[in-house]
Amino acid sequence: MGSKTWDGVLLVHSTTRMLALRLTVSALLLCGTCGFSRYWFNQLNNCNPPEQLVGKFCAVVVDNDVDDDGIVDFRDVQKQILYFDYDDDPCSLQQWEVVTRWTCRYGYSEDYARFMYTLWDPNKDGVVNANDFTGFNFSTIDFLSIQYIRFKDMYCGDPKNRENPVDRVQCAEVDALKPEDIKCT
Template sequence: MEYKNPISLMISLQLTVFTLLFCGTCGFSGYWFNMFNHCNPPEQMLGKFCATLLDNDVNGDGRVDGKDIGYDLLFYNYDGDLCTSQSWEFITRFTCRYGYSQEYARFVNAMLGGGGVDFSRFNISSDAFLTMQYTRFKNAYCGDPKNRENPVDRIQCAEVDRLKAEDVKCA
């Protein structure tokens, strides 16, 4: 088979590859985003809580403080503007890194004032931070029945319902 215009064929092929890689046709966008942004969220809720603790106790001193959180927030930057964190950046990082639903990511983002919280005075023990993650998800989020409608949330809320506060420990 001979093509009369090989340049238009080449352009068509390039546009198809672009569409597949960047626009998400056929479900490839999540794969490529995850591969390039190191998305490998823990499957279990305890793993999600522990990953959050690990990311927020950067220096490993057993305390989560403003410096630790400030460093972690650098990984929430996708648009190159380190001075402001957009809601979509928070939601992207929260769903990518931890595997939470977009609804829960929006919930936490709204609770934190859309990124406008001053963490400079934040300073709690790692154990208290871990308990805060568990309590926020179990009581504040899953405690509202409307937050159990999403299939991801339904599974994660059921899993956290089976956990007890004393079970929430990171090895």
């Protein structure tokens, strides 16, 4: 098919080379060890995390105030947990579901997502459900402040949490922020 010989070397027609190149690129994009797996997961699952840390904080607030009443409460959390459901069990969250949501939707590191999961599982039974959030009631302004304080003080305040490349960048960003910088427009 469309090949020529030149001094004993088989030259393949350009369309065949293009097809081979396309197949190679497709194989590279589909293999999980090529570094593209997170990219394709994000594209297929509508992952579009905010680039700036304040945007991440605000996205968490918007997602948690499900009824848009300016209060993040137990009812909102019960509904918001459904966004984490990747295994068709809407009543409980596994750690991998939280990691998936926090890395995909918000753009945090997997380490921070695991940290969040440990906060949500106060009885340490390995499963998070709506009962783990009883007594949850904050204004969205307070909830936004909690996002900032938790990330800056509780997470980035521990030097071991600054080793991950994503965390290094995000912790440096939160270090440069002041409380008055934390507002959603």
